[in-house]
Amino acid sequence: MYFFSKNTASCRVLLWSSLAVAAVIFVFCGASGAAGATLSVGGVPLGDTDESRGTVNVDMSGTVVSEDEPLEDVSRPAEGRRRERPRIESQNILSVTVEGNNEVVAEHILSVVTSKAGTPLDQNRLAKDADAIFEQGFFSNIDYRIVDEADGVNVIFMVTENPIIENIRFFGNTIYSEEKLRELCFTTPGSIFNRVFFRNDLQRIREKYQQDGYVMARVSDVRVEGAEVNVYITEPRLGNIVIQGNKRTKTYIIQRQLRLQEGDLFNATRLRYSLSKLQGLGYFDDVSVGFEPGENPEVIDLILTVAEAKTGRIGISIGYGTQSGFSGGLSYGDNNWRGRGQRLGVGFDLGDRKQYWATLDQPYMDQKTFAWRLGVYQRTWDDLGYYDQGAYQFDYDEERTGGYAGIGRKFSPSSKLSWFVTAEWQDIQIDAHSPQPLSPQQREQLEDGKNFSVTGRLTRDNMDEYSDYPKGDTESINVEKGLEGLGGEWSYWKYWLEAKYYTPLTFLTRLFERNFTVAEIPPILAARFIVGDSSGYLPWAVDYSVGGDNTLRGYEEKRFRGDQMLLLNAEVRFPVHKSASLVFFYDVGRAWDTRYNENFDLGDLMDGYGIGFRVKTPLGNLRLDFAQGDDESRVHFGFGEMF
Numbered sequence: 001m002y003f004f005s006k007n008t009a010s011c012r013v014l015l016w017s018s019l020a021v022a023a024v025i026f027v028f029c030g031a032s033g034a035a036g037a038t039l040s041v042g043g044v045p046l047g048d049t050d051e052s053r054g055t056v057n058v059d060m061s062g063t064v065v066s067e068d069e070p071l072e073d074v075s076r077p078a079e080g081r082r083r084e085r086p087r088i089e090s091q092n093i094l095s096v097t098v099e100g101n102n103e104v105v106a107e108h109i110l111s112v113v114t115s116k117a118g119t120p121l122d123q124n125r126l127a128k129d130a131d132a133i134f135e136q137g138f139f140s141n142i143d144y145r146i147v148d149e150a151d152g153v154n155v156i157f158m159v160t161e162n163p164i165i166e167n168i169r170f171f172g173n174t175i176y177s178e179e180k181l182r183e184l185c186f187t188t189p190g191s192i193f194n195r196v197f198f199r200n201d202l203q204r205i206r207e208k209y210q211q212d213g214y215v216m217a218r219v220s221d222v223r224v225e226g227a228e229v230n231v232y233i234t235e236p237r238l239g240n241i242v243i244q245g246n247k248r249t250k251t252y253i254i255q256r257q258l259r260l261q262e263g264d265l266f267n268a269t270r271l272r273y274s275l276s277k278l279q280g281l282g283y284f285d286d287v288s289v290g291f292e293p294g295e296n297p298e299v300i301d302l303i304l305t306v307a308e309a310k311t312g313r314i315g316i317s318i319g320y321g322t323q324s325g326f327s328g329g330l331s332y333g334d335n336n337w338r339g340r341g342q343r344l345g346v347g348f349d350l351g352d353r354k355q356y357w358a359t360l361d362q363p364y365m366d367q368k369t370f371a372w373r374l375g376v377y378q379r380t381w382d383d384l385g386y387y388d389q390g391a392y393q394f395d396y397d398e399e400r401t402g403g404y405a406g407i408g409r410k411f412s413p414s415s416k417l418s419w420f421v422t423a424e425w426q427d428i429q430i431d432a433h434s435p436q437p438l439s440p441q442q443r444e445q446l447e448d449g450k451n452f453s454v455t456g457r458l459t460r461d462n463m464d465e466y467s468d469y470p471k472g473d474t475e476s477i478n479v480e481k482g483l484e485g486l487g488g489e490w491s492y493w494k495y496w497l498e499a500k501y502y503t504p505l506t507f508l509t510r511l512f513e514r515n516f517t518v519a520e521i522p523p524i525l526a527a528r529f530i531v532g533d534s535s536g537y538l539p540w541a542v543d544y545s546v547g548g549d550n551t552l553r554g555y556e557e558k559r560f561r562g563d564q565m566l567l568l569n570a571e572v573r574f575p576v577h578k579s580a581s582l583v584f585f586y587d588v589g590r591a592w593d594t595r596y597n598e599n600f601d602l603g604d605l606m607d608g609y610g611i612g613f614r615v616k617t618p619l620g621n622l623r624l625d626f627a628q629g630d631d632e633s634r635v636h637f638g639f640g641e642m643f
Helices: 009-029 106-110 123-134 178-183 195-211 251-255 268-280 440-445 507-512
Strands: 039-041 093-099 139-149 152-161 167-171 218-225 228-234 237-244 284-293 299-308 312-321 325-337 342-350 353-362 371-388 391-410 417-433 449-461 472-483 492-504 524-536 544-546 560-562 564-577 580-592 606-617 620-628 633-639
Touching: 093 106, 106 152, 123 139, 123 152, 167 178, 195 218, 195 228, 237 251, 268 284, 325 353, 371 417, 544 564, 544 580, 560 564, 580 620
Parallel strands: 093 152, 167 228, 237 299, 560 580
Antiparallel strands: 139 152, 218 228, 284 299, 312 325, 312 633, 325 342, 342 353, 353 371, 371 391, 391 417, 417 449, 449 472, 472 492, 492 524, 524 564, 544 560, 564 580, 580 606, 606 620, 620 633
């Protein structure tokens, strides 16, 4: 019988403490070693090959002698043990042979023997040769016998082969099937059991568990009973999950970010992802974990400790254009309002682009929890330019007062797809400053009115939510319907596709032979693409607009307007410090009004380019962009990325 060293209560505590330390190291640094008990087969450890063989007397019929009893050296059969004899070093070896082997050919056994016919007898060398044969792994016992002859000695190595394996069975495994685990084993039914090979088989099994995050799973016992190898696997589960340190943040807000629940198999990868997600919320200065053994040795308790951060932020925004001049504003935001994970925002901007707003939203969504948002606003744009066929005609003012409400959620727990529906009401006033009477076309375009619309969005979110930097892509299909009713005066359809893409530029390190990664943040290529169309009567007041610091930098707000649009933004973000980055950007886009002799033409696209800086401050992510367009250069100063 092959077995592990027996467990005691104190051993369990020591084992689980060691496993917990290993799990913490894996969670924060990645797995590097196996967490499991030391195997002994046939009295020979399967772990370190340097350990002495023969510490447990094993009868191949299955009888085991207790480790607690004093053992004599029984690594070799009684009749084959070395006897005290005079060392006659002058005798020569006449022959070297093997006895007891049926499956393993003698040539293979003797290939590791250094004592050869014709060489002087050296019993120290013979002992090393016996050890070398034993380390081949095919034998449970090995000894040698010296037979005296008139002109020398014959050396006979006596071996006891391991059994022929008929089946390998696994017990306690739930993550992988028996078939999957057998695929990892070099040992197969019909082959002679090899201790060395099987030790490597167990190592591959441990590595498979570790690779998939199950760092506490271990092979707890191995028994060879007759011709059958039985492997017993322990897959630890989580007992209690204790969350502490949160005074403001509700406990359920933390729990819903965890990818592990009580009773789940412990998975360090999921735990590490959960910790990254919690850190990324911005609610906490620090998140740490610890482990405690439970009453059941196969269950471990997880202790999650958080240190809360201040989530309220005051924002200051300043903008400048060579034609539009300075503008600025003040805002307050809290991304964990009342500790419920909700985002509150209020603020105002002054200058030629006045706006006042108040918003409250719940961004988290899953298959059960609905995300929602509410908001009211008033926006006034003074001295916008009216263009006809690309030529400036006069200025106009535009004022919008409105409110919105939206709700959405995911399709399933693991789905990347989600939906969101928003209803919005607007009162739009446009005042033209034309020195000449307006033409019929101009009067139609500058029409006042009230608009009620419902917008549906289907989103595929393929972002790596656990990454410390943006990585992945998102795509959304949007459809907006203007309704005549409930205060609305216009009926129309708008539909557009928006895609965002983020990828680390790791090849730059190889290309320039310089490490551009700072604080584990690599250079990032970020891109956004939007294309839109419409049908029905689309009022100029609710059409597509391109231009300004959120669409086409280097141009005034709403510089291009129409019923079709195309926009592409590209940025290369280089980290220069753990709290600062340099951004090179290029924007290209335009809107076309096909109702008034403008055709969708890629040759008409306008572009802007420039350089920007991002600085992390206690108030948030500071954004400073210098953009050059065809008409003027503009400097934008505010908070947050454009996309």
